[in-house]
Amino acid sequence: MKKSNLFFLILFTCWATIGQAQAKKWTIAECVNYALEHNISIRNTALDGELAAIDKKDARGNFIPSINANASHSWNIGLNQNITTGLLENQTTQFTSMGVGANVDIYKGLQNQNRYRRSALAEVAAQYQLSKMKDDVSLNVANAFLQILFNKENIKVQKELLAANERQFNRTQQLVDAGSVPRGDLLDIKATVADSKQKLVAAENALLISRLSLAQLLQLDDFQNFDIADENYDAKQSEVMFQTPESIYKKALENRVEVKLAQTNLDIANRDIKIARGAYQPTLQGFYSFNSRISYADVPYVINGQVIGTRSPDPFFTQFDDNKGHNFGLQLNVPILNGFAARNNVSRSKVNAERAKIALEQSQVDLERTVYTAFTDANGAFNSYESANTALEARKNAFEYAQARYDVGMMNAFDYNQAQTLYANAQSEVLRTKYDYIFRTKIVEFYFGIPIIQQ
Template sequence: MKLNISLATLALLFSLSASAQVKKWTLEECVTYALEKNISIQQSQLDVQTAEYNKKSAMGNFLPSVNASATHNWNNGLTQDVTDGTLKVQTTQNTSVGLNAGVNLFQGLTNLNTMHRANLQILANQYQIDGMKDDIALMVANSFLQILFNKETLKVRQSQYDLTQQELERTQTLIANGQLPEGEIYELEANSASQEQQIVVAENNVRLSLINLAQLLLINDYENFDISTEDYDIPASVILDTRPSDIYQKALEIRNEVKVSETNVEIAEVNYDLAVGGISPTLSAFYSYNTRASYQDRAGTPIVNPADPTSDPILGYVTSTQEPVRVPTITSTTVSPDPIYDQFDRNGGHVFGLQLQIPIFNGFRNHVNMQTSRITLEKARLQLENTKIDLESTVYQSYNDALAASKAYVAAEKTLIARQQAYDYAQERFDVGVINSFEFTQTQQQLEAAQSELVRTKFDYIFKIKVLEFFFGIPITE
């Protein structure tokens, strides 16, 4: 017996220890964790990095381009020998190096507009990320409040079940004392069985809502995931005292979907300016330096051979004296190539100047680019107007929803008070046998429905107030 008690005590302590280790997540922790782990946000952050590199590329357009080149070639085959002019099968080598630089002096403000567009794209991507964060925060808050609603509903079901058990015990006592007929307990037992089923459904709803939030947070340990249920009463808010038009004007200033649409209009305007720049003349400056060297032997200065002038071939005769005119015998020489650095220095050349290009006709390409850019700009402006209209509709709808939820909650409170009074009165009448168990159960079920409706309207009101405050710039976690 002592061993059994000891084992039971250890099991209880282990169970309490395990449950104590389960982290209770607050709403703020859930929102923060979701924003850190969300894959879509991480993908959009990579888009921001891409936009940063595009900005760096746009900055580079203002700088001159400098390129160096070097070529070394072998020519193998039948070529002319530079020393004697004969054709020979030989291999020659040549090296050439060069340096080229260029800069755009004017290009229809293309570089400036490209830089402006890159900055706007970074801004648009950041606004898009902030908008995604807002949507995720609302999704997390909705899932969080759904768990709270399901837990409160479970408490109501369990509380009503406990009351029913007390009534069963009291009724059994009255039947045993002969104060009530035996059939009076059947309706209570049926109601107790129905409440047990409702508890099972409520417990399952709690588990499913916890899993849903855990999946939203990318947490796989569903069994040990739970939330904190402290301090989640009706928030003290004065947002309903604010006019919907004022909330809308505030939303126009802070909502990211509006900022994204406005930035897209600016990007479309810059793209149109870029298209217009395509028909502008362009002016650029250029400079290049090139030199070369050869590794082939070259012909040297010819040498006259005076050893035997009479052996030189006769070109002709002097008319007056008939003296022969001879061609001196010239011996060609072969000289090794100059050092490569000397050749580079001697053969170097510079080219520099300005280049003006005026577009005249390019197959309608510039005209088409301008027209399509203009259409895109008009679409962006219409999208901005549509975004504002949708936001205004959403704000007014959210205001009306929050106002209706407030009234529904107040009505549910009054209904619960009345149902509680009716239940207490019915219980007194049931205890003295004035009403039967069926009538008493009906009153109890109406009380349960009122309690459930109060829980539903409470969390519906909390969420809709949070949504309305969100449009006014109040964080969802406050």
């Protein structure tokens, strides 16, 4: 193969690859799944869950004895006390000491047990918070996705309207040249064409902004090449809409994480009360320590109570064994008066528990209001969609009648443009109410327990 042919083959392959990469169309499922993995708010909330897991490990560690080792080496120069003989001596010596100690809580007013249970509840609360954040992001992504679909279809409507106006302009130009219609009709049609171009530009800008909004939710940098698949959604009435608002609310009350999160926070607050009350009770702690020391100074040589000289120090391990010591026991602390700190902590915890109880009640009220509002809005959106379809059919017939009259010279350009504008507005209204109903239905399904995307 010639080098030139090979070069063009490689170049064509690269272009084809780039074209395929740019032609990727994101489905709503891909958008939601990608957002759940890359959204900043979700990633930040997930870190709260990791911190809660670490706090749980800390609480579990309170049951384990604390063990610490220590060692020191010192130089003493001048008149110092020999820590081995207890005598004051003017000398330079070195000493090594080492030890290990352990402490264990035997009884601490059940505070360790309650702290561990509290940390487990906090970990569950963090998981609920993460689930709520994922649900919010999923709804936002679905709304942004449907907004792009609406803008795309609206552009099609505006393009069709512009093409029709341009065709009408060309025909009117011919009629003006033939002297069949006044020149004023041509000016009106020309203004209508300009207005259609302006609406098309506005629709294209709206599409660009909606794509940018979704790309930001997905944390994508190259939003200019970002596009979604042209999925077809039917605006048929969902089976969930045949349920009563009461049944939807009861289902949401069982499944929604908002209520579960509030209930968990109340459980945490009640556990805090038990932890605070544990300070009223005595605490019992066991302790143990081991230590030894080694001296590197010469040792006095004593016979019959007389120091007659010195000798080299004993070997390291001999001194370590001879100078070792053990210390162990129990320590009991009984709280008597501590400035009402324990009592105030209990009272403070009770206030926080009452706040959590009110928050639980408020979450239930908010959920009920949200479900009823969503159900009412979905029904209203469906009625609006049906009305818009009825209006579209009437506007279509009116426009066809106006066009027939305009073609035979029985209607002026201004009235014709008015009929055409009303028809185009009716088409846009059908699209708007359609996607508004689809999204509001998804909200109702979401509270009924149906996920945003069907896997």
